[in-house]
Amino acid sequence: MKAETLLYQPQVCLATGQVIGAEVLLQCAAPGPQRPAPAELPATEGPDALIRERGRRLLRAACAQAAAWRAEGLQPGRIAIALAPQQWTDGDLTAEVQAALATSGLPPSQLGLEITEDLLQQHGDRVGAALRPLHADGVEVALAHYGTGYSSLARLRALPLDVLKIDRSFVDDIGAADSSASVSRSVIQLAHGLHLRVLADGVHTAEQIRLLGRHGCDRMQGPAFSPPLSAEAFTELLESCRALPRELIQRRRHERTLLLVDDEEHILSALRRLVRRDGYKVLTANSGAAGLEILQREPVDVIVSDQRMPGMTGVEFLGRAKELAPATVRMTLSGYTDLQSIIDAVNEGAVYKFLTKPWDDQRLREHIAQAFRQRELVEENERLAHEVSVANTGLAAANRRLEHAVRREHDSLRAMQTAAGRAHDMVDLVPMAVLGFDATGHLVYANRCAVTMFPLWVADLGGPPDPTLEALLASVPPDRESHHPVIHGGRHYQAWRSRVAPYPVDDGCLLMLRDPQA
Template sequence: MDPVDDAVAELLLYQPLVDLRNGAVASLEAVVRQPHGAAGEQLLRRTCLDRRLWDGGVLAGAEVQVAINVGAQQLHDPAFGPAVAALLEQHGLDPRALTLELTEATLLKDAAASDAALDFFKRIGTCLVLDQFGTGPASLANLRRFPFDFIKIDARFVREAVVNHSAGALTKAIIAMAHNMGIRVVAEGVDTEAQCAFLREHLCDLIQGDFYAPPLPPAEVGELLRADRRLAPHLLRTQTRHRSLLLVDDEANILSALKRLLRPDGYEIRTAASGEEGLELLAQHSFDVIVSDQRMPGMDGADFLRQARNLRPDTIRIMLSGYTELQSVTDAVNEGAIFKFLTKPWNDEQLRHHLAEAFRLKEIADDNERLNMEVRTANHELASANRRMEQLLHHMQRQIHRDEISLNIAREILQHLPLPVIGMDEDGMIAFINAAAGRVLRRSGALLGNDAGSALPELFPAAGITLPPLGHQASIDGLRYAVTVYPMGERSAARGSLITLSRCEEDA
């Protein structure tokens, strides 16, 4: 191996991006430990080599992409696209195995050059990601202008989404907006289960962060892919969540008694000795039902459940207490923070019945959420398909425009040639006559749109033939012309043929 490649390999790590539909690794972002330690071409070459090694050793046909970050200097270099295509071909990689991540600032340094570069990469099938979404101008016009497949929500929004209402609302709005435009969404900086659960609930497509795995060296990436490690089923968009219960009480004997009573019912039970500790658990994990004591030192149960509702609005919240400060409990009930209020000492069967009812209501809500999620997912897939069709139509229109320009140039060149040229379509109709041919055939009358064999019988000496014979000479107005035929379609999608007339030497 090239010593330069060895040096680059020491700098290169890969962080997985995980699909929330199936919990599997969908992509790997190349991360450089020392961003100025290697040139972009070296990194790209090494990335292609690593991807090829995984493809042969551990992927077994899985469509795992590799993402690289591209700066303005690379993107706007006319040689960059062809160089990438050549590297992919050299390593036997499908262009769809590569993802290019770009920031909006990179694109806007030269929007016209960005248009051309992104058009090239979309034509060969490369995936495009708008990175650091939310940190720059984030213009909706740019989302429509450039053919992105994904946007990546910046980590600072993701980390605050479950603890800050405004950040959570913004994250949800970004996901909904992108999906309505047919663009999929990646969330980076996902470090906790709570963040993952929030993103799953709001239909984020991929997550990236230390919750699943930090950036890893290539060998460890190979081990991870070989093991096919996936997210837990309850964190996936298409799986039923486990029945999880959080018990909050400052008395250890009460918590122990509740756990003994409820363990046979199959709940996943976590406990907290205070409201503050309960909120810490809620920030890290999702729960279906919460049971809290009212009278606790520091934060009382009503205040805890209010904050729990704000943090996890989809939970079912129950208060269990032998002491009641009536006003705070009444307020909490009226505000919707409490589903039921139960007293100590409790009746075992009644408590189990109330909890079973709470979980039943939660399961109904989850079923409704799943149905809603399936509809939203189907709508998102439809929007994505429409976006791909729009992009395809856009590329076809641009190609048609380019072809029309080329055709007009070719027609103009042929018009000015001193050599008589006649164009026939595939059915033998006259489609084009340049000025020189018009002068030679001026006595033949109107020719365009007529059958060539009928309008120009001197070019077709034998009845029924569709093209003049090779080496044929024709007499036109007493002058001899050599007739040469050039069938179209050998190197293009053109059909028909071109016929040229050259004065024979004895007549010249």
């Protein structure tokens, strides 16, 4: 039977460079002295019965480990687990996942499940039905190895998906100049059009990271950041708060971008002329539909939209723009108003400000400038909140290390106290008199035999020794291997004298007296 160990492949956000989760893998190695190099693989390979049982075991263990990290104050992000087709043919997978979450105490939002296009082809309807309640609870669902199968857009739209995972074969070609590179870019655009995030698998180089970020990919995993790690190594990674180098973090917003939407060309021209001096990057659209297309491919900070447009009103457009690009600051500009629609849009957060036509040039420029400041303030707050979160994680890790160090020191002191107590007990049972003197010459210790043999000397315990004891101590040379003969009270004794600490430090000495006739 093969030994199995869980490994964790870190997943990184390309916008912040921070670890946001990990995919759970199995490390399988044959037992024995000639063990081959271990292989990392999802828990989806092997006989059907083994895969089902291994999947259950992996799910429970991964949830328990993620919950343990959170209990320690770490933020491992979502732990993603690949589901095999065999796991859908035996039992109730929905109940199994919910039971693993409940037993471990892991919030559903911290678990991710990966499915494949092959799985959709075999069990599409069953997969959707099983995943919907889990997705409603907050479990993230990813479609792995996208681009290698035959999933239709209708199927993708019908499933409760959050993430498309680009197959590593396409990631390898993203830097190519031919059509092979356009596959990854097309998948990224398709995913964003479906309001899905994109995860690139098997990223090996820094250049691939740069290109993926440049084309809008949201996440990555692979050796370019880290290989799969053991639970202990992943813990160290979280505690160190390691992230992508700053030069690899994609900065997607190089200039202030303004989107103007109006069905009248002369209005768009007038607005372009008005804001030309302010240095914005200006994008224009003559309908709500065209504006949404721009939002799917361009980062936009501020939107100014007409209200009365054919096909889609400004409020409707801005409501959909909020779903597609929630970070934008959205304003409507119109001389024709449906007051209730405007009020509803403002209350729902779709519209930041309502402005009327005809406009005052200076005031309109001020409103647009204020909208950009609002957008940048929110962005700065998000950045600061992220930095505070990272700092708190680092502080929590430092506190845990300090607590562990204090605990180890405490345990060490207790062990030393126990050892000292046992040593005291053993010396107390030695069949010869043992007398201890501190560095100042005071008598500080006498074992049981010393109390019996020399009660007058022991009476001075804690103070200067009896003169006869002091003279006897001075007559015995220190640190000799053989005994030194002494006479006290007419009796002959064998005496040894030993320093307590190595020379030159003098912490006192021990005098040992043995009656050979006893």
